[in-house]
Amino acid sequence: MRDTRESRLLLVLLIAVAFALITVDIRGGEDSPVDGARQGAAAVFGPIEDGVSSAVDPVGNAVSAIRDSGERHDRLAALEKENAALKAKLGSDDRNTSRLKQLDKMLKIAGAGQYGIKGAQVIAIGAAQGFSWTITIDVGADDGIRRDMTVLNGDGLVGRVTTVGPNTATVLLANDPDFTVGTRMEAGDELGFASGQGDRPLRVELLNGKAEVKKGDRLVTFGSQADKPFVPGVPVGVVSRVDPSGGDLTRTLGYVTPYVSFTKLDIVGVVVEAPKKDPRDTVLPAKPKPTPTPTVTVTVTPSANAPVDGEIQQEQ
Numbered sequence: 001m002r003d004t005r006e007s008r009l010l011l012v013l014l015i016a017v018a019f020a021l022i023t024v025d026i027r028g029g030e031d032s033p034v035d036g037a038r039q040g041a042a043a044v045f046g047p048i049e050d051g052v053s054s055a056v057d058p059v060g061n062a063v064s065a066i067r068d069s070g071e072r073h074d075r076l077a078a079l080e081k082e083n084a085a086l087k088a089k090l091g092s093d094d095r096n097t098s099r100l101k102q103l104d105k106m107l108k109i110a111g112a113g114q115y116g117i118k119g120a121q122v123i124a125i126g127a128a129q130g131f132s133w134t135i136t137i138d139v140g141a142d143d144g145i146r147r148d149m150t151v152l153n154g155d156g157l158v159g160r161v162t163t164v165g166p167n168t169a170t171v172l173l174a175n176d177p178d179f180t181v182g183t184r185m186e187a188g189d190e191l192g193f194a195s196g197q198g199d200r201p202l203r204v205e206l207l208n209g210k211a212e213v214k215k216g217d218r219l220v221t222f223g224s225q226a227d228k229p230f231v232p233g234v235p236v237g238v239v240s241r242v243d244p245s246g247g248d249l250t251r252t253l254g255y256v257t258p259y260v261s262f263t264k265l266d267i268v269g270v271v272v273e274a275p276k277k278d279p280r281d282t283v284l285p286a287k288p289k290p291t292p293t294p295t296v297t298v299t300v301t302p303s304a305n306a307p308v309d310g311e312i313q314q315e316q
Helices: 005-031 035-068 072-113
Strands: 116-125 134-137 150-152 157-164 169-173 180-185 191-197 200-206 218-221 235-241 251-258 267-273
Touching (some): 072 116, 072 150, 134 157, 134 267
Antiparallel strands (some): 150 157, 180 191, 180 218, 191 200, 235 251
């Protein structure tokens, strides 16, 4: 085409039309009037672009290889970065798998006890709130959380809600020295009170000083009036050592190992609806089966020089 006045005018006109279409397209967003035309063009030119790309790729790869041959250090750094990202992803997947297992266990406890729970995640520990054993969870008043609600996880009693904000809440853990909960012994129904001792096992005092207690006995929450701060039937722990009563009116059990590991909390549940009926011992995990004692049988094989019945071996 010759460079004439008409050709220049036509070029300016085409450029103006192009800018007008771009403006209309941007302002139209998802409802752009040229969206149909764009899709039609993609359907027509897409296969052609793919074919051209396939033809050009080998050349492009060769050029890239030549260009990158002098940048070996940068490529190694990039590979290391990708490797680290992959490891982080795998770690994240492992963590998600662990959380799913925690959630599954917690839902089973909630189902067994008929507790209505609100799931939550631990987002902070109590260092910022003093020296008490507390955690902060990511649910609050906007989620229906109120003060003096029971908190549990897939293992048992975690604690109780003490402070509530719009979107977060503070939970006092069951091992805190200021924490006390009414307990009931499995089957025997002996009542008592469990108190936290920090990083040591719980201390439990039974109301009956003559109660017969043995190692391995299990405790659940007795429940509070109007189910606050504690609902009944939540697993508390296992008696690990029994101290002599010493003739006192109450009996102190030296050590009760809690079911919950307070240093490994992640997914928890706040009981927002108490059970209509006391679940008693139904929430406790199944007792482990006793390990059978192996029996060893020794078979003696007679040696070749052993005397046969009825024969007397004479000394030479």
